[in-house]
Amino acid sequence: MNLKRFAKDTIKVYRQKRWNEKFDSEINLKEKKLYLSLIAQDKSRITSTNQEKLIQQYAMDVLGSSDFIPGLRSYTSYSREFKEGWIPNNYYGRIVLPSIKGEFCIMAKLKTHSKRLLQTDLIPDLAYCLSGEFILTDGTYVCEKELERIIFEANEFVFLKNNNSMRGYGVTKLDRKKFQKCDLSLFGDFVIQSALTQHAFFEDIIAGSIATLRITTVRAKGLITKNRLSSLRVGRHGDDFIRDATTLVLGVSRSGILSENALGDNWEMYPSHPDTGYVFKDKKIPFFEVAEKTCEDLHNRLGLMGIIGWDICITPTGSVQIMEWNAQYPGINYSEAMTGPNFNGLNWESLWK
């Protein structure tokens, strides 16, 4: 019996090791690409011998493995200095998240029930399709014709979001014509959300898509639930909504001020928006504190789960609309580079031990 257990445990350890290696190698490949991209844009960002020493020491002594060097290197290169306390993406993904996130982070993928789970009116839901039937937010069942009348009464277009959709995948923009042509039965369970209007601040950056303010709240035992990391995603010319592939990401400081650069998918640095020329540096996001407070309250009232990423739109009147929430893998690496370290005092760096 003991032999059997020993064999089982050995296999488990081996499997975990293989999984870790694969996870690290994928992320580190990307980190290396990011570093090369940064130094290709600006030679002065090549890490110095002294910085390399600090990176290596920190990776080995504090985080426990040289697998975390590439992540720390790309952060250092972007910041032009090494900062203690940084959490590399692979450390976050395979050490921090498994230890802090609740088993129920899957709930955040249930777009059709977010409004219930979060108990808030700050979600722009209009109607749901559940098991092939249409239900309004008040629970009334309607037929497709009636649904069409209701959702386009006050909206020129709406957004359809599938359960499990994220980062723009699984989102469809529909006007009345497209809605009529579209075979809704192909979409599974989904929510229909109204189109939002954003504050002029974001329209000035670029119009056409809604800029997404990401607030990342952490709820840990004995600590106040707090926004730890914020970023702003803005679209490119021609985008209907923010998609992972084309979006530009800006860091946002604790007081809501935009970072000097926006970063593209390969960390191409843009001090101004490439399509509109809007200069980012020192601009302050309006109603930033309201957005933070709203997310912190929602996280507190939901209880559970360690970390939640909230995707938010700030409207012209300064109210907050929640477009999405993510508890599976709320990304951190753009902001760690631009505004980090963001997670000091949570003891995340010792979780590997």
Add this chain to the structure above:
Amino acid sequence: MAFSPWLKVYTVYQHEFKEGWIPDNYLGRVVSPKINGEFRILDNLKTLSKRILQTDAIPDLAYYINGIWTSSKGIVLHKSKLIKFLFSDRAFVFLKKNYSFQGNGILKLNRDKFEDSNLQSIRNFLIQEPIQQADWFDQIVTGSVAKLRFTTVKSISGRAKNRVLPLRVGRISNEYINTRDCLRVPIDTETGALYPKAFGLDFTIFEEHPDTGFSFYGQIMSENGAAVRLCEQLHDQVGIFQIIGWDVTINQGGQVQIMEWNTDHSGVIFSEMTIGPSFNGLGWESLQK
């Protein structure tokens, strides 16, 4: 082959084989994952059921989540006011842990016990109001609250409909229903007539309640209509699951109280065996293909 043991049990009991029977492991391993999907773990989250189901029929009073007390409306409760909030109107409350089921993970607490126990050591739990069951149940046995276990089924584009209606009653010493001790009495969904026999966990058959002598034969449970309708309606509103098990009771005031819901695998053994097959016409037998 793995499904033959339960079919054998059903057949032995009935002295004949009936086509359409759903073996319990087939329901749990094949049907439930297929038709309820990845979100079927939602019911484990006792502290959020009231939000998801949006009904006042769940007797939740307060939640304790990661060290913070909140009311069932999500308002943070300070510890100093907690005792007054919970015990000024009631002698005891029930504590249910997240993940608790079948009566495991339930504690009955009066004020003294509540103050004495080290609740912080339990991770996340909720506090429920004690329920006074309707007189009709009291004639069977008192001490614990009897449960009706509905299983509502909602096919794609159809409305939810209850398929089975077993009753669970406790033994005289029980403070709440637990799987080990309780007796299961199937009920005819059409007529409300109790099956003349009750079953223990080990299939011991009782024609009357062993502690009170209540005879099951010829009894009609007539008050369940509203409860069935409520569960069907809630099932329609939740929308995403095709099968939901409900633990429901009716209180002194005739109100329906939902004690638990089950979106993963709610057992159907005794009702299938006695009055089943109850899940005909749903195509479940071809789900594994």
